[in-house]
Amino acid sequence: MRKYLYAPFLILTSVFLAANSSHFAEAATFDDPTWPCQQRKVEKLSLALMWPIPLPDNADSGNQAELPPDAQELAGKLELRRVSLEDADKLVAAFVKDHPDVTADLMGKIFADVFDRLGKTRHKIITGIGRYSEKQIVLSEKIDATRSKMDALMAASEPDFDKVDKLEEELDWDQRVYEDRSRSLTYVCETPVLIEKRLYALAQILMKHAPE
Template sequence: MNIQKPLRAFALVLLGTLPAGAADFSDPSWPCIQRKVERLSIGLMWQHPIPEDPAAAALSADAAALADSLSLRRVDPEDLRPRVEAFAARHGNGADVMGRVFRHSFDSLSKRRTRIVAGIGELSSSQIALAGQIDETRLELDRQMALDSPDFDRVDILEERLDWDQVIYTDRQKSIAYLCETPQIIERRLFAIGQLLETFVDEPQ
């Protein structure tokens, strides 16, 4: 069996720099520390060619079922090693066979990750707009309080709006901090899946 790990992919995952499309820090709506990578590349996570021709129906269904289990967030991929071993016993240890399983997992998890990245951008854009609204409310409140005879009814409305918007802004920031970790969690899971499947790939003769 080939038990060597693709160290380059491992390093890329740990650094959060898996490139597949545009990846830079120039997007003002991107709030995360790690760079924005909208889509992952399967070629950087699985070192073997994956045949483009469709698999036999039985293999395809079996591979999809295994991949679905490997993609479950609450299941450690290593806990599924016996199931992968049973799959290999039925279908062989070829890189193309294990590659089909990885492709199913990759397609599922990368689509989920793409939706999360898009959601982070949308939430961040909302935060930018809300921050502008908070600034405008503060300015209007300052103008009111600078008057000789402030409209205290208006002041009450502005203060209530400011308090509410600040609560919403703070809560959203906490959500963004959590969401920013999620794409990397998915990347690490895909790497772990690839490493597990790799241990069942026979070295070419």
Template sequence: MKILCNLSMALALSVATTHVQAADFSDPTWPCIQRKVERLSLGLMWPEPKQNISLSDPQQGAVEELASALSLQRVDMENARQMISDFAQTHGTERDLMQAVFSEVFDTISKRRTRIISGIGNVSTGQIALAERIDEARSEMERLMDMPEPDYDTVDALEEQVDWDDRIYRERQQSVTYLCESPVLLEKRLFALASLLQNAAL
């Protein structure tokens, strides 16, 4: 059973990774080379239907505590594996229980990922507006310089504005590159945690 689950997870991860790496030009405000996927599917990561199970208060508290820890990016996969193992020894390895943990993790990380995607869109919109402002200033500089008696004071002011705006644009672009990687990293983390939890389950 675990072998089949591992194969299923590997195939799903391969499909999802290919999916997010394909460029999407349908949204002009999306600056990333990764395809824009606004919402993830829990069913793609956990192949069984979500179960509504009744947990005791200690179980519910333990599920929430583990899920909260696993959702932290600073917790690497080796530590995550140990946390899951400790949880299983104390609370059992029932598959529904592990699914309950993953459901909590999925909700937390998915919401974080959605906020990041929204932030990327906001930064991109600002970058588009700034690029247009730079282009307009350069066009105005060219127009002024083509006049018989150019207004050099205005040209100098426009040139200073363009230099400043261009500097801001380039600095923001570096942060956009980093931000674009974040949704993909969160998605990969979800797949990895789903695999660990499924392997720990009966």
């Protein structure tokens, strides 16, 4: 075990996690009007903050061809979010047992590969959230416009109640759609954070089993 690196790494990363998982990122922002989540928008994560042991310059390129087939298979399993962290730990332990010649560099490359895989998934989710939010903004503007039309009709000396009723039905439908989407966003917004936390945990697992 890398006891001389692993213990301080745990202390350091636990502080980061307690503060906010977005500290694992290279940039975070609150000023994006299309970002609807309570969590800060973090465009890109930092491999170096999760894996402080120096890696080859191209280790974060996601080049799976550099990994032996068994290592690629392990990275693919660790990527799967349905694989619990407990099972991930067992998979890594079994890999090290079956490969007594495993090196710390190889473990780092495995993590870099998982980092690249989940990073791409996370980026797609963040992009999707942005598109989803833009639709919500458009729908919100439509709802406001419908309300204004209803107010104008009702302010007339002889209101057209048929038009008011039609607009009211349209308003009810749009509001229902808007609220349903908002509830869905609550879950979707958690997904990038969950991916960050999983990467953090996988880094610990791989480092724990890395040889000195």
